Amino acid sequence: MDLIKQSFSVNFSYNVYFSEDIFHKNNLILKNFFEEYNSRGTKQKILFVIDDGVVNGHPQLIEKINSYFSTYSETIELVDPIILLPGGEEVKNRSNALDEVLDAINTYGIDRHSYVAGVGGGALLDMVGYASAISHRGIRHLRFPTTVLSQNDSGVGVKNGINYFNKKNFLGTFAPPIGVFNDPVFLRSLEERDWRSGIAEAVKVALIKDLAFFEWLENNADRLRQQDEEAMKYLIFRCAQMHCDHIAGGDPFETGSARPLDFGHWAAHKLEHITHYEVRHGEAVAIGIALDSTYSHYTGMISRDDLQRIISVFNRVGLNVFHEKLEEGRTLQRGLDEFREHLGGQLTITLLEHLGKGMEVHEMDYDRIEKSIQFLKRYSTQKV
Ligand SMILES: NC(=O)c1ccc[n+]([C@@H]2O[C@H](COP(=O)([O-])OP(=O)(O)OC[C@H]3O[C@@H](n4cnc5c(N)ncnc54)[C@H](O)[C@@H]3O)[C@@H](O)[C@H]2O)c1
Numbered sequence: 001m002d003l004i005k006q007s008f009s010v011n012f013s014y015n016v017y018f019s020e021d022i023f024h025k026n027n028l029i030l031k032n033f034f035e036e037y038n039s040r041g042t043k044q045k046i047l048f049v050i051d052d053g054v055v056n057g058h059p060q061l062i063e064k065i066n067s068y069f070s071t072y073s074e075t076i077e078l079v080d081p082i083i084l085l086p087g088g089e090e091v092k093n094r095s096n097a098l099d100e101v102l103d104a105i106n107t108y109g110i111d112r113h114s115y116v117a118g119v120g121g122g123a124l125l126d127m128v129g130y131a132s133a134i135s136h137r138g139i140r141h142l143r144f145p146t147t148v149l150s151q152n153d154s155g156v157g158v159k160n161g162i163n164y165f166n167k168k169n170f171l172g173t174f175a176p177p178i179g180v181f182n183d184p185v186f187l188r189s190l191e192e193r194d195w196r197s198g199i200a201e202a203v204k205v206a207l208i209k210d211l212a213f214f215e216w217l218e219n220n221a222d223r224l225r226q227q228d229e230e231a232m233k234y235l236i237f238r239c240a241q242m243h244c245d246h247i248a249g250g251d252p253f254e255t256g257s258a259r260p261l262d263f264g265h266w267a268a269h270k271l272e273h274i275t276h277y278e279v280r281h282g283e284a285v286a287i288g289i290a291l292d293s294t295y296s297h298y299t300g301m302i303s304r305d306d307l308q309r310i311i312s313v314f315n316r317v318g319l320n321v322f323h324e325k326l327e328e329g330r331t332l333q334r335g336l337d338e339f340r341e342h343l344g345g346q347l348t349i350t351l352l353e354h355l356g357k358g359m360e361v362h363e364m365d366y367d368r369i370e371k372s373i374q375f376l377k378r379y380s381t382q383k384v
Pocket residue numbers: 051052053054057086087088089092120121122123124126146147148149150153154155157158159160161186187188189190191194197280281282
């Protein structure tokens with residue numbers, strides 16, 4: 001028998017920068033970044049793809065980007081035009097949005113030493129990251145997340161993708177960005193629901209990893225509801241930090257079956273789908289967490305008081321814990337199978353051992369799921 005054994009590892013590193021007004025001429029973070037990543041002997045280009053929801057909220061944005069890059073044109077060349085696409089889940093559902101980005105990468109000669117930058121919510125960033133990852137087998141990709149959810153969760157991680165065969169994230173890759181730039185100025189134009197929906201991901205990491213952070217969320221729920229920017233900056237930083245630590249310390253490309261960061265997500269993904277994405281990802285995650293927390297309670301893992309604390313945080317920040325579509329029981333149950341299929345391997349669901357610590361299980365009892373749904377229904381209609 002002839003045999004060649006092959007094994008190597010590839011190191012990935014990227015920074016998540018937190019800085020206000022990132023495209024202001026006096027803000028040198030980006031300029032310094034491009035100088036650091038300069039490839040000798042090549043003129044690097046940057047192609048911007050922007051979520052039109054962000055431009056509506058920040059009408060000067062395109063002018064600002066143009067002016068920033070004309071000031072530093074020695075360092076990097078901005079591709080003209082900047083591409084604008086509709087934000088939200090639609091951009092992951094329509095393949096013509098992906099085609100438009102691929103077409104621009106081709107037309108403007110964006111090579112592997114140049115950059116594709118996405119500015120937008122999690123949906124746009126997922127799609128732009130995917131377009132960058134599959135073009136020329138991977139172009140440098142920069143993210144400028146503009147929603148709470150993308151700044152504290154999706155934008156700082158390593159996954160991207162689009163929906164296909166009517167299934168969420170069916171096409172996608174693990175492809176870390178080369179830099180992430182979180183600018184709080186973008187958050188000022190968010191609709192209230194996009195402000196609060198990202199809070200669900202912070203509750204998620206707190207519940208499975210850090211009781212002290214959960215207590216901080218309890219103590220600051222009212223400030224968060226009132227759109228206090230300082231409170232939100234802390235929430236985003238702490239959540240992004242825990243998210244990054246988890247990715248670096250565990251299984252970044254998810255080769256095993258465990259997915260603690262997907263706590264609450266099996267039902268959330270199904271709910272997003274059956275509501276035709278009328279329910280935002282973060283809103284669905286809050287409901288999914290409430291469901292799996294209630295299930296954890298009925299399994300004897302967390303007390304009624306602890307369950308009450310979780311539901312109360314969601315209530316106080318303005319996130320619902322029930323949606324009538326949860327009652328389409330069998331449909332929801334299919335979510336478990338789809339979740340397993342998407343992740344691969346053995347079904348692995350994270351429940352709560354106690355506040356601040358997740359615990360994996362490999363099966364769920366349908367009657368107990370049903371009982372949990374009924375509890376949340378009663379809770380949300382009459383506040384039991
Ligand atoms: N890759 C990952 O690891 C990962 C993790 C979690 C979620 N996601 C994905 O992220 C997506 C959800 O992202 P989201 O919650 O950021 O919402 P979103 O991207 O769907 O955006 C919601 C809305 O906000 C608008 N918007 C974005 N930024 C704005 C701003 N600054 N001002 C005003 N409007 C703005 C958008 O145009 C859109 O209409 C889902 O597709 C989800 O699957 C990916």
